[in-house]
Each structure stands twice: as structure tokens, then as C-alpha cells.
Ligand SMILES: [Fe+2]
């Protein structure tokens with residue numbers, strides 16, 4: 042987003058940058074084919090898993106406690122995330138070169154981007170206005186710990202099926218992300 046310096050201590054800037062990374066990965070999946078598309082789609086799945094898990098741990102508790110009508114806002118976002126996850130796992134079981142893959146991907150993209158806009162409007166704005174410095178800093182360090190789990194910017198040509206496989210199944214990515222986020226926020230006990 043223009044005008045926002047992506048300061049490492051700015052949790053909202055970090056979240057917005059991840060929304061941008063997600064959008065770019067959708068672009069990449071759409072414009073590639075075969076193994077390249079498979080690799081880009083793996084990165085998209087990883088980033089979505091990491092991003093949504095971090096939001097569950099970092100953003101949702103803030104919203105519940107600080108945003109007027111926060112419980113309803115959280116329910117709405119969780120519903121959108123559940124629906125996206127279902128579509129994502131359907132796509133995950135498809136051959137990326139199947140003619141049905143791109144229409145399904147586009148549908149996921151529209152859902153994910155509408156979800157991201159709702160977060161920016163109903164949650165991130167409140168974080169920016171109402172979170173104190175200490176809270177912002179602890180949220181930012183949690184986000185950075187989560188981001189370390191998602192290889193969004195691989196060097197071209199270094200990606201391999203083996204490397205992707207080594208990242209493990211999605212449930213494990215979610216678990217590792219949650220552990221890293223909780224540890225960064227000092228709640229791992
Ligand atoms: Fe989300």
C-alpha cells in the first residue's frame with residue numbers, strides 16, 4: 042500500500058505486505074504452467090497457511106478485546122477463512138494443469154482478496170489506531186517469527202520438489218507457525 046513504510050516494527054505494514062505477497066503469488070501461479078506452476082502454488086499454500094495462522098494468533102485476540110462488535114467481526118473473518126481453506130484443499134488435490142484448476146484458483150483469489158480487504162478495514166485500522174507501542178512491537182515480532190516459516194521469495198532456479206516436500210504437510214506448517222508465534226509473544230508456557 043502506498044504511503045506505508047514497511048518498517049519492521051509496524052505490524053500492520055507487515056500484514057499488508059503479506060497480503061501483497063499473496064496477490065503476487067496468485068499472479069505467478071496464473072501465468073506459469075507445469076512444474077513452475079506447481080512450485081508457485083506450493084509457495085502460495087505455504088504462505089496462506091502461515092499468514093492465516095499468524096492472524097489467528099495475533100490479530101483475532103486484539104479484535105475481540107478492542108474492536109467494537111469484535112466478536113462478530115472475528116466470527117465473520119473465521120467463516121471466510123474456513124471457506125477459503127476448503128477451496129484451497131480442493132485445489133491442493135488437483136493437477137495444476139487441469140483445465141478446471143484456473144477457474145477454481147480465480148474463485149479462491151476473489152475470496153481471499155475480499156477477506157483481506159475486510160481485515161484491513163475492520164481490524165487493521167483499529168490496530169494502527171489503538172494498539173500501544175509494546176503491543177505493536179510484540180505483534181510485529183510474532184509476525185516476523187511466522188514469516189520465517191514461509192519461503193515467499195525463493196531465488197529463481199533454486200526451487201526443487203524435494204525442497205518443497207521438506208517443508209512438510211500443511212498441518213505441520215500450521216503447528217510450527219503457531220508455536221513460533223506463541224514463543225515470540227512470550228506465551229509458549
Ligand atoms: Fe485472514
Ligand SMILES: [Fe+2]
Pocket residue numbers: 060092096157160
Ligand atoms: Fe490477512
